[in-house]
Amino acid sequence: MTNMCPTKTPMPEQAPNVRNKNFDEVASGYTVEMALNEAARCLNCKNHPCITGCPVSVPIPNFIEQVVKGEFEEAYKVITTASSLPAVCGRVCPQEAQCESKCVRGIKGESVSIGRLERFVADYHLQHADEAVEKPESNGHKVAVIGSGPAGLTCAGTLAKMGYSVTVFEAFHTAGGVLMYGIPEFRLPKAIVQKEISTLKKLGVDIETNMVIGKVLSVDELFEDGFEAVFVGTGAGLPNFMGIEGEGLIGVYSANEFLTRINLMKAYKEEYDTPIIRPKNVAVVGGGNVAMDAARSALRLGAENVYIVYRRSEDEMPARNEEIHHAKEEGVIFKLLSNPIRVIGNDDGKVVGLECVEMVLGEPDAGGRRRPVAKEGSNFVLNTDAVIIAIGNSPNPLIRSTTEGIEANAKGCIIVDENTMKTTKEGVYAGGDTVTGAATVIKAMGAGRNAAKSIDEYIKSK
Amino acid sequence: MFKILEKTALNPSMTKMVVEASLIAKKAKPGQFIIFRVDEFGERVPLTIADYDSEKGTVTIIYQKVGRSTMLLDTLNEDEYILDFVGPLGVPTKLDGYKKVAVIGGGAGCAIAYPQAKALHNAGVYVDMIAGFRNTDLIILEEEMKAVSNNLYLMTDDGSNGNKGFVTNALEQNIKNGTDYDLVIAIGPIPMMRAVSELTRPYGIKTIVSMNPIMIDGTGMCGGCRITVGGKTKFACIDGPDFDGHEVDFAELMKRNITYRTMEQTAREKECRLIKNVEVN
Numbered sequence: 001m002t003n004m005c006p007t008k009t010p011m012p013e014q015a016p017n018v019r020n021k022n023f024d025e026v027a028s029g030y031t032v033e034m035a036l037n038e039a040a041r042c043l044n045c046k047n048h049p050c051i052t053g054c055p056v057s058v059p060i061p062n063f064i065e066q067v068v069k070g071e072f073e074e075a076y077k078v079i080t081t082a083s084s085l086p087a088v089c090g091r092v093c094p095q096e097a098q099c100e101s102k103c104v105r106g107i108k109g110e111s112v113s114i115g116r117l118e119r120f121v122a123d124y125h126l127q128h129a130d131e132a133v134e135k136p137e138s139n140g141h142k143v144a145v146i147g148s149g150p151a152g153l154t155c156a157g158t159l160a161k162m163g164y165s166v167t168v169f170e171a172f173h174t175a176g177g178v179l180m181y182g183i184p185e186f187r188l189p190k191a192i193v194q195k196e197i198s199t200l201k202k203l204g205v206d207i208e209t210n211m212v213i214g215k216v217l218s219v220d221e222l223f224e225d226g227f228e229a230v231f232v233g234t235g236a237g238l239p240n241f242m243g244i245e246g247e248g249l250i251g252v253y254s255a256n257e258f259l260t261r262i263n264l265m266k267a268y269k270e271e272y273d274t275p276i277i278r279p280k281n282v283a284v285v286g287g288g289n290v291a292m293d294a295a296r297s298a299l300r301l302g303a304e305n306v307y308i309v310y311r312r313s314e315d316e317m318p319a320r321n322e323e324i325h326h327a328k329e330e331g332v333i334f335k336l337l338s339n340p341i342r343v344i345g346n347d348d349g350k351v352v353g354l355e356c357v358e359m360v361l362g363e364p365d366a367g368g369r370r371r372p373v374a375k376e377g378s379n380f381v382l383n384t385d386a387v388i389i390a391i392g393n394s395p396n397p398l399i400r401s402t403t404e405g406i407e408a409n410a411k412g413c414i415i416v417d418e419n420t421m422k423t424t425k426e427g428v429y430a431g432g433d434t435v436t437g438a439a440t441v442i443k444a445m446g447a448g449r450n451a452a453k454s455i456d457e458y459i460k461s462k
Numbered sequence: 463m464f465k466i467l468e469k470t471a472l473n474p475s476m477t478k479m480v481v482e483a484s485l486i487a488k489k490a491k492p493g494q495f496i497i498f499r500v501d502e503f504g505e506r507v508p509l510t511i512a513d514y515d516s517e518k519g520t521v522t523i524i525y526q527k528v529g530r531s532t533m534l535l536d537t538l539n540e541d542e543y544i545l546d547f548v549g550p551l552g553v554p555t556k557l558d559g560y561k562k563v564a565v566i567g568g569g570a571g572c573a574i575a576y577p578q579a580k581a582l583h584n585a586g587v588y589v590d591m592i593a594g595f596r597n598t599d600l601i602i603l604e605e606e607m608k609a610v611s612n613n614l615y616l617m618t619d620d621g622s623n624g625n626k627g628f629v630t631n632a633l634e635q636n637i638k639n640g641t642d643y644d645l646v647i648a649i650g651p652i653p654m655m656r657a658v659s660e661l662t663r664p665y666g667i668k669t670i671v672s673m674n675p676i677m678i679d680g681t682g683m684c685g686g687c688r689i690t691v692g693g694k695t696k697f698a699c700i701d702g703p704d705f706d707g708h709e710v711d712f713a714e715l716m717k718r719n720i721t722y723r724t725m726e727q728t729a730r731e732k733e734c735r736l737i738k739n740v741e742v743n
Contacts, residue, residue, distance in 0.1 A: 254685035349717030
């Protein structure tokens with residue numbers, strides 16, 4: 001029987017004033033009963049528009065059909081024909097802008113909660129599956145993947161399933177890329193990421209940490225070592241700063257640094273040595289998911305007042321609605337239409353405030369977003385002891401600056417053929433933030449998957 | 463895991479370690495650095511490479527026991543392993559095209575200045591090595607530095623080696639006596655590098671300093687190591703660690719480097735108690 005309830009089965013989550021003091025996951029996930037209830041909302045309609053909204057084309061109605069039957073392991077198998085990291089995607093994909101935005105149920109009421117169902121299936125599998133993963137038969141070909149974030153892991157997983165011998169090179173001491181250093185524990189538990197990675201290892205993927213390709217080995221040396229193709233998924237690079245006075249003061253962090261100290265280096269746990277400033281009042285500059293992550297992390301470190309400072313209005317914010325909603329619930333204060341013009345420091349070089357100016361929205365710019373214009377004489381100061389800059393980053397320069405033949409555009413993004421993910425150097429493919437600039441986990445995964453298919457065709461055609 | 467092949471105490475606070483790291487040894491050049499992490503709970507700490515042997519596959523580091531991480535590193539012995547050791551990071555020092563160079567090391571900085579002097583000396587360049595220490599007991603690498611320089615000037619703050627003064631005194635005297643250096647390399651505490659840069663500025667002598675700022679990944683991701691050079695934001699991990707001493711904003715750098723000083727002190731006390739407890743038990 002189809003469940004005709006117009007709204008999604010609610011997700012159980014920690015109360016805002018409880019969760020803003022701990023790093024445990026906000027949402028605890030559907031129970032079996034909730035999952036069955038939500039899956040029954042899917043009409044299994046003929047055109048399955050949801051699939052077209054998914055960057056990796058997960059056969060969504062098929063997996064939901066298995067959930068309806070209570071065949072959760074079967075549902076997992078269906079998802080993993082398309083996605084290498086379902087427990088991650090179920091949590092961090094912007095489903096409201098992708099699969100769920102196309103759902104027929106969304107026309108009158110709320111769409112089916114595809115993301116929550118995906119997460120349920122993946123978590124069920126991680127809790128119940130036996131450890132044995134069938135290792136595909138080797139086809140004798142070697143592929144190198146540089147970077148172990150969502151793009152690299154997806155590319156590696158897809159190729160491993162085809163029988164390729166894949167080695168992933170990671171610069172950090174732990175694999176996972178942005179899933180480990182960037183996205184906080186309370187949105188994506190690190191144990192989940194590591195379980196997904198261990199599944200890939202069981203498929204035969206070899207992960208080499210502490211390997212900065214471009215420094216310790218060049219891309220050309222990888223080819224000399226017998227790798228027949230190379231995928232570059234090196235992700236985010238240099239964080240952008242605003243170029244305003246005071247960005248060198250003590251207490252000014254890039255969001256990358258602040259989040260890495262907390263997520264990868266576990267500064268919030270007593271037993272770790274990682275130092276971090278625990279500010280009382282914090283301004284986070286930016287309006288994306290990373291800004292929300294930084295603001296919510298600052299609350300959990302014990303900050304009393306956390307401000308999001310964003311120069312446009314909430315409508316223009318690039319962050320997911322869910323993240324904005326969660327941040328507000330937890331007590332983050334939104335200073336919208338405010339643009340920082342100076343970080344103020346004391347004699348010791350420590351941050352004591354952020355001077356901003358109020359903005360009004362003018363004409364739309366080339367991208368269609370209304371351009372903010374400063375309101376003269378509207379300057380005000382937020383008293384803060386830390387400022388976290390979350391206004392994006394440029395792609396990591398290490399590979400293109402050390403490899404001849406890989407071309408990049410003026411912004412430093414590696415140039416690829418959009419369909420094949422092939423770079424300007426033979427045998428080298430790229431995807432993820434290093435190609436697009438800051439984007440989403442699932443887009444990076446889509447690129448990794450496409451690249452894997454192209455690499456397969458390339459090697460077979462040799 | 464990276465095996466410690468040799469460990470030698472150079473003085474009461476400085477230790478030399480030779481570490482098995484063949485891939486890094488094959489690529490390392492003077493001026494580059496590694497990042498180490500002692501154990502699962504440890505920080506990622508950058509250290510400039512003091513020496514390397516591509517044949518033997520070894521990398522030498524020299525560290526001063528100043529914080530929790532270097533003290534923790536010092537608890538490891540020969541045949542034990544460092545959990546993480548990554549490199550070679552940063553841009554190698556450009557040493558080509560110079561004829562007469564003053565290489566200046568201050569304290570632990572001599573460990574990094576030495577390979578620069580060695581590379582220049584081996585390339586047939588005239589090298590004056592000027593090394594400064596607080597007192598004579600702290601002097602390290604005296605024979606090594608002597609072997610790779612035309613003249614070695616050893617200075618002590620308190621004069622306990624019979625040669626009282628700062629490295630800048632020796633440098634100034636040489637310049638005034640007419641030594642026409644075309645490059646000065648200064649590596650050591652920030653105030654020393656700043657003083658050397660201020661001294662050479664009016665003479666227009668190109669001066670390279672080596673930065674060792676706060677850093678996490680070392681590959682251009684976190685932005686923690688940013689410094690202001692010539693009014694522009696630069697990242698020590700991928701643009702450096704070497705920079706033009708006449709362009710570096712030293713005042714800002716000095717402040718940023720003490721961001722975690724109070725926390726470091728607390729951590730160090732915690733560590734001392736830990737070590738004490740072990741000894742009592």
